[in-house]
Amino acid sequence: MQIKPVLSALQKHRLAALLIVLEIALACAVLCNAGFLIASRLSAMQLVSGVDESSLGFIQLEGFDPKVANDLNARVVAGLGAMPGVQSVHVINSVPFGPQAGAFGVTLDQAGKQFRGVPELYLGDPGTPEALGLKLVAGRMPGAQDYQSVVEGYLPASSNVLITRTFAQRLWPGEDALGKTFWTGKNQFRVIGVVANLSVQQYDEEGERGAQWTVFVPTKSGPPLAGTYLIRADPQALDRVMVEARTVLARIAPDAVFDHQQSDTLPVLRERFFATDRAMAGLLVGVIVALLGVTALGIVGLTSFWVAQRRKQIGIRRAIGATRGDILRYFQTENFLIVSFGIVLGVVAAIAINLLLMKVFEVPRLPLHYLPIGALALWLLGQLAVLGPALRAAAVPPVVATRNV
Amino acid sequence: MFGYYLDLALRSLRRNRVLTALMVLAIAVGIGAAMTTLTVMHILSGNPLPGRSAQLFYAQVDGDPMPHGGNHREPPDMLDYQSATDLWTAHRADRQALIVDSQLKATAPQSNKPALMLTMLATTTDFFPMFAVPFQYGGAWTAQDDTQRARVAVISANLNDKLFGGENSVGRTLRLRDSDVRIVGVLKPWRPAPQFYTVAGGRFANGDTAGYFGRPEDVFVPFRSALEINDGAFQPFNCWGQPSAPGHLQNAPCNWIGLWVELGSHAKVAAYREFLDHYAQQQKALGRFQHAETRLRDLMGWLDFNHAVPRNARLQTWLAFAFLGICLFNTVGLLLAKFLRRAGEFGVRRALGASRRAVFAQCVAEAALIGFIGGVGGWLLSLLGLWLVRRQPTPYADLAHLDGGMFFLTFALAVVVSVLAGALPALRASRVPPALQLKVL
Incomplete structure (x- = not known):
């Protein structure tokens, strides 16, 4: 898959792409920190009392x-x-x-x-x-x-x-x-x-x-x-x-x-x-689920719009020989690139938020392994969210190219 | 014109229902989370005595002779018995109240209810007018009761309901441990948040200050009477030596009493500060004090010093606003998609003579409408969120209700947020060049 045409197409939608990137970045930052807070609450709850x-x-x-x-x-x-x-x-x-x-x-x-x-x-x-x-x-x-x-x-x-x-x-x-x-x-x-x-x-x-x-x-x-x-x-x-x-x-x-x-x-x-710890962990899990849901919906919404907007171009590409798989992979690659930009920003933001939390709330330093886990979660989320609109794009028949030209 | 835009907005929203639902949902969820935590913060960081708090001060001197590191040190959060009674008997403030809590067993001799363990507040008569404590029956005891160690008590509405079925129990007898006291007053339901007058030690609590939002004591007894009634059951705030008799702290090397004073003017505050400093210097000269540091913080300053807002609540607010931020980005993206998809329509409007400003206004009106509908959803979700908060195992759970101000803030926040979210896409939409779009048609 060539990345260059995807990038130059994104150049046409700089603002929309930037918004998704920012949304992913914020989601990544909150996800890593909230996940770390949940893990620390859960590990506190494992306290060994030493008695029967x-x-x-x-x-x-x-x-x-x-x-x-x-x-x-x-x-x-x-x-x-x-x-x-x-x-x-x-x-x-x-x-x-x-x-x-x-x-x-x-x-x-x-x-x-x-x-x-x-x-x-x-x-x-x-x-x-x-x-x-x-x-x-x-x-x-x-x-x-x-x-x-x-x-x-x-x-x-x-x-x-x-x-x-x-x-x-x-x-x-x-x-x-x-x-x-x-x-x-x-x-x-x-x-x-x-x-x-x-x-x-x-x-x-x-x-x-x-x-x-x-x-x-x-x-x-x-x-x-x-x-x-x-x-x-x-x-x-x-x-x-x-x-x-x-x-x-x-x-x-x-x-x-x-x-x-x-x-x-x-x-x-x-x-x-441990009731308060459990309640707080539950709340954080709820926030993470809602957050990932909202982010996914955002991706679905924007990609659907792009698919609708590019129906004609997709038709042309199909007419001159691109397979359904090519179209599908195009949107998947596009999403992967956008999410990757978001993650790069998000990792920086996650560390910044953690430093802030360390100062204001005295939470410990975020272990670095949370960052790849958060990144992986967002890549997966992005691919899942883009699948529906991308399949719809792949289903665009080549005949669309011949209409309205 | 606004009506027309609203009509256009409604039509446009109806045209693409899934996208509309997504945007409304995003705003509703973000607003719901933000308003739930904001309401909790509003309750937790509120002023428990609006209008009076600036005249109420918590006095601190340092009776603890132990050396501590650093040049500048904070006096302990409470006073030793000698300092507390010296400062109180000087009567230099408009009003002054000593404060100390202890646990004891209470029974109502005329009723057959089982004995209860209660928290008793030992205080002085000024406590009630100073803190605007509301009475249902009877009233406070007199200054004479304070000095004569009268066996009298004021009880809470809660205890009155429990022991006397909510009747006027003034004049009846309550047995506190082994002493009979006469009830002189019954309070109305009173729930200051936080229970500000007993707040202390917040800087050692590591942010876990939810306990400050518990309910007030059930029985209030004149200070000296209480020390006699419940002798042996008093807990120190801190000690610099072991008390010789546990629970009897009058001569013990311990801090355990709080002192609140009411000072009506700046001059009086300055004079009282001077009085405290003078007292500390004098005690240092006498050799009883090692440190002459004093503090006189007003009520809100004292709550602030004790970090009275629990850390969990503050953390949740941060989280909620980060979440609202994500919802906002999401809405901006979706609105942008929506408006740019209608570039043709805007092109036609522009070609027919609409100004850029008109197109911009139309788009913002649409965003505001989405915000309003999202606000309704957010209001419902914040009611759900507060219901969840009320089910949490925290002492302030019962306080979490949406008041009028916060209700309007919900809609204001929703509309402002969505108009902000709509501004950028609307700007882009208004810049659509009419000619290009018309060519495509």
Whole structure:
């Protein structure tokens, strides 16, 4: 296929061709950036919590007198534990996707000089790591002697803790974390075990805190650790257990208020946590579909016009020996050229828009592989859109040439 | 003449229905997307107290002694107890209100409704007139109630409906944790957007500020009474040391209280700024403060500083306008195709004596008509879009409605956009040389 005659024909329709080029360029720029935003939302939703989500539920009670905390804990653990289908009940401060319960800045030294970030702390009573289903990769799980009471403030003065692999690397890059100590204020932590994953409660992609920056502090239940419970149940029974737990709690803990917002199964809490991400991804997908649709319609409209305008020329070409395939390929080549110009401009615009978004909205840099994918999508779209009008052009009979000359 | 052009436009639109439908659809979709996001932005970036906001100021001093990098540092978003009460008791402004939120359990002793967890706003009596809070029954408590730590409360319409079935509950008793308080006022439904008086910490929120658009508290209690009633349940904004008793922050090294002041004139604003600076200098001299920075931002300035418009909403607006741009290019292309196809017709008109301007006007009239029809479609689509927004899991979802101004803006935007889109093709059409076209006929 010769490109030169196509180009010189386009010269006659500079303005219309320029408009399509600009439309394709803008579509390419928006497509790449929106696609990247969708991908980053979807990848955020893949967050590994490190716990057996399908077996776990979280319950939060509020409004009780702190003086009765021990009594309340005993009543709830016994009462919920007796429900059919429940495997165990533990007092825990929060769960992944649950309310944010404790973020503490930590340092490697007691003097507080070597600051290493603000991880989230999980506090739980004996058996909690096993109930969560944490996977140990080094060291040991806390034994009965490691669970201590909180005397003052929120934490035991000194405790033997579990940390995640990621956070261990953060504290001591390339070293073995077992047996090492770190501090938050006057409270000391000694690492006895490293777990594969345990995600933070409310992960914020753009925050300073990494998704797995967590520490598990073995604690005996009692103030301030009260009113928040982890239920482990048979996955098939979990939904029923969480519903029935409300009636059981109304009976055994009438003095406390059941928090309907925060108390739910982990799969539900997870879904709710990502609801905005999912909604935004859905919206972006909708925009992309509408955008590609509008662009395709624009191409169809303009090519149809060109075909109608050039009926006579097509007829002449057919009369002097061009095949249907030649006519078809002519319009396909023309579209390919226009879309290619659009893509060249669009790639530049995509990078420019991304730079702008990076500045205004702090989104990350657009990975370069989005550009060829976006270009390919638009080439395909252009060829699909042009097919109808091009086939109509190919169907123009040579006899048209003999009329009206 | 305009009527004639409109008639021509209608005929022309009817002649090529598919092309017309494509153009109307493109404009409708673009306008629908743009207006949906514009309406949301309009709601989110609106002034919650038009007319009064310029007289309301948020006062900040810096009670946090921790050293931070940089020469110029922002004071924390809230005040420590000592600074807050010092500034409030000085009564240097026309009106002043302390603000702190906390959670507590509430029951209505006479009813058998289950206990509720509520957010209680601890504030002072000026809060109600300052922020033009509307009352349905009763009114605010008195200044005397503030100083005497009276056990009184104002409740929201929502709570009044829940506990008392919407009756006049003034004089009835509400149990807040272990204290009985007498209801002195019931608010009308009140939904400032954002809930501006508790806005703080926006610069640490990474753009996720949808929470500012939640509903106001359900119960309002005099500041000092509230600190006693809900002792042990107060959350700090930030601390520079561990509080000795969790939830009791009166002597704790923490910032946790907001202070709003009303200042009626520029002179008063200047005087108050000076007062704040003087206070900070004095506290620094006494050794309680390390930093003498102060701030006094007006309401809109404070919202702006906190980036109150959520980033998702701003991103969606950008996206919608890029989309409208694509629809616009599309329409320009299609109009160009349409007008140039009728070159013969325009040639005849020109040959019969129509001026270039007349042909131009005819084409623009046609574009405007397409814009208007597209505007109707865009209006319907933006109603659909706002319905979708209302189904989103965001706190401001219930606010997303099209108001009168935005309704007219929809049509104005549609017509302006399509006239702009039509201008270039119309110009080309009006330049059609009559002779050349007539030769072909």
